[in-house]
Amino acid sequence: MKASAFSYARASSVVDALELLARHGDQAKVLSGGQSLMPALNLRLSAPELLVDIGAIDELRGISVASGVLRIGALTRHVDVLKSAEIAKHAPLLTEAIAHVAHPAIRNRGTFGGSLAHADPASELPACVLALDAVILVRSKDGERRIQAADFFTGIYETLLASDELLVAVEIPVAKPNAVHFFHEYARRKGDYAIVGLAASGILSGDVLTDLRLGYFAVGDKPMLATATEHLTGRPVTASMLADAQAALDAELDPQEDQQASVGMRRYLARQLMARCVSALLERPDLETKALA
Structure with missing residues (x-):
């Protein structure tokens, strides 16, 4: 399948691009790298009247x-x-x-x-x-x-x-002193869409986490910033605290079923990612072991 017919304009500046977008509104689509848009056009999942190419705008x-x-x-x-x-x-x-x-x-x-x-x-x-x-x-x-x-x-x-x-x-x-981070995703093969993933950042003071932010992806219709972190910050984490955080996370999640995973599988993987994250940030492998037990 090929894209439906569209007009093309190569913007020379941000001002030029904004004028084109203002003139054509939702009938226009912005082309930057094109790695998502071009397949969508060819599958006719998107059919704009005008493609505004911003690839030549060096100020961006x-x-x-x-x-x-x-x-x-x-x-x-x-x-x-x-x-x-x-x-x-x-x-x-x-x-x-x-x-x-x-x-x-x-x-x-x-x-x-x-x-x-x-x-x-x-x-x-x-x-x-x-x-x-x-x-x-x-x-x-x-x-x-x-x-x-x-x-x-x-x-x-x-x-x-x-x-x-x-x-x-x-x-x-910019990262603060004592900043820590964690990233992991479960995918069938490297480069495939994630089944469930987690990006996290926080501050580690001794054995206590603060400012912990857990950004989950592939668990719903948009990326999710978990609020269950309130169970994990401000004092040394115990296995009981981690279990409470996992239960709170489970209540937050609203995953979807597709060809890659069931709802139950996504919930399970999200909980395990939380345990893996906290264990890695604190350098406490016992926490992950107890969570998996």
């Missing part, structure tokens, strides 16, 4: 650090995030997670902002920006909005991004 690329904030331009490719020394220093969770994104050919073309705007609930990066308490910058002809990552994702392939807005950058607080 790059990684920088200033005033305690790491800024990633929307058109920064996955491979550039993977190789960035600034990312590895200030947001190592991204370095670890992005190695799991599809395959090298996809990472060489796919973009950071494109992944967030696409909002696939099984994608790694949306969960990562939740875990890192990121702010997503979007712009229209009327000005710029700053949206907390926790509010940005609204459903399957849905976000707060309006049809006349462009995602331009992501801002992430």
Whole structure:
């Protein structure tokens, strides 16, 4: 199957792109890396009248650090995030997670902002920006909005991004002293969509976790920031506390069944990821062992 007919415009600047989006509204689609959009067009899951190619807008690329904030331009490719020394220093969770994104050919073309705007609930990066308490910058002809990552994702392939807005950058607080992170996903093969995954960040003070943020993906219609962390922070974690947190997590989850996994399997894997995460962050293998017993 091939894409239905559409018009094509290559934007020369952000202003140019925003004018095109304002003029055509929801009849236009933005093309950045194209690794998700092009298959959708060919399968006719998306049929825009106009494709706005923003690939030539250099101001949307790059990684920088200033005033305690790491800024990633929307058109920064996955491979550039993977190789960035600034990312590895200030947001190592991204370095670890992005190695799991599809395959090298996809990472060489796919973009950071494109992944967030696409909002696939099984994608790694949306969960990562939740875990890192990121702010997503979007712009229209009327000005710029700053949206907390926790509010940005609204459903399957849905976000707060309006049809006349462009995602331009992501801002992430640089890692604090004693910051820790965790990433793992269960997939049938490396590069496949995750069955269940977890991206986490926190602060470790002795044997106590604080500011723990657990960003789950592939457990519902959007990435989920678990609130069950209240059972795991502020005091040394015991097996009983972990069990309480797992029970609270189970109550939060609303996973879907598909060809990869049943609802029960996803719930089980999510609970085990929590145990694996806490055990790794605290360097307490006994916690994971007791959770699996």
